[in-house]
Amino acid sequence: MSQFPKYYAGLDIGGTKCAVILGRLDSKDASFEILYREAIDTDVSVKPEVMLDRLDTLLAPLFKEHPIAAIGVSCGGPLDSRRGVILSPPNLPGWDEVYIVERLTQKYDVPAHLQNDANACGYAEWKFGAGKGTENMIFCTMGTGFGAGLILNGQLYAGTNDNAGEIGHVRLTDMGPAGYGKLGTVEGYCSGGGIAQVGRLFAHAAIQRGTPPSFCKTVGELDQITAKSLSLAAQNGDETALLVWQEVGKYLGRAMAILIDVLNPERIVIGSIYARSGQLLRNSMEETIRSEALIHSAKVCEIVPAELGEKIGDIAALSVAIL
Incomplete structure (x- = not known):
């Protein structure tokens, strides 16, 4: 039976x-x-x-x-x-x-x-x-926070006390948007809130130059900036918004290079924001990976959006x- x-x-x-x-x-x-x-x-x-x-x-x-x-x-x-x-x-x-x-x-x-x-x-x-059929895969959340689930040698790897995969806590720069209570972390740059922080910095600079972006006309509107509003503006061709996503993609690429060098996965699957806005991130992310990751490790790793959606x-x- x-x-x-x-x-x-x-x-x-x-x-x-x-x-x-x-x-x-x-x-x-x-x-x-x-x-x-x-x-x-x-x-x-x-x-x-x-x-x-x-x-x-x-x-x-x-x-x-x-x-x-x-x-x-x-x-x-x-x-x-x-x-x-x-x-x-x-x-x-x-x-x-x-x-x-x-x-x-x-x-x-x-x-x-x-x-x-x-x-x-x-x-x-x-x-x-999106990871089906792989032996070594990393899944990255890219929403409210930024973390990773690790599949290594065909098994879920959680670490000694379930804290493996906290890539969001890794500091990329001494200064920068805060995440996990630390400046310049992966989460500070690449989570939804982090992307909004980057957007506010770029928008404020543009306003001061006298060229306010379409998604934020005045300093009083800075707090209204979200990853979603930045995505919509970029898709409509706003130059400042496109620069924001280029900047975020660069730091996402640094995070991916770390994962590629340390864990040598065959596939990295990124959810939420990347699944919706990956086209805005991919070029600068891939350029950074090419310059920072080990070449042979990077060659065998593909980065794809999550498939399971909502x-x-x-x-x-x-x-x-x-x-």
Whole structure:
């Protein structure tokens, strides 16, 4: 008798929303079909146990309707994936030492697994997306933050205490936009907030020269600049916006060169902002990689946008269930 289809549940726990997902695998080579998804607001004013009880009201009925084999939990770090404990994520105040895996296994009598969101997304892209078929792949988040999930020799690599892949914390310059509380980091230049910071610097200089860009006419509008507004302006040919993306691409290239030199991957998959605006970054990124990365390592590594799109969070949580 075939083992398939198999049913899995996923919990995607974030600082704004928490989602419960039900997925089905019809074969070992198929991707997840999402059968159910329901999200609720994350209420940090209540204890974690209260939020988990609310998620149980969505999760419990699924176990009555389907033979769910396992549960996957994706959550921002820090966490301890081996013990299944959420430690103290900055976007989840009060979630200190939450033994979520123990709670789920006791309540539902199935295996449960926990991973940080970058690792979960990396595993999902490797298993079902742009990294499929590779042995050594890096997935880079490029959204609110900038981190990496590492697939090395065909396995997820999380490090000694789940902190591997924190490329966003690496300092590229002594001065520059701040990320992780440090000036000039990868996250400071290449996250959504970092790109906006670069945009403000360039816009302010243009205004002072008497040539304000289309996306920011006055100093009073500087705080309204976002990565999205910069992308739209660049796509419409705004010279200042194009220079911003060229600058960001240069620092993204430096970050990619570090990953290429240290880990020698065959593919780097970049999500979120790169998946939407990669054409604005690619030329300066590739030029920097050519000048800074080891030539033979760079030759065997391709850099591509993520494929799972807006559903990556759902697929990531489900993917943790099959780790």
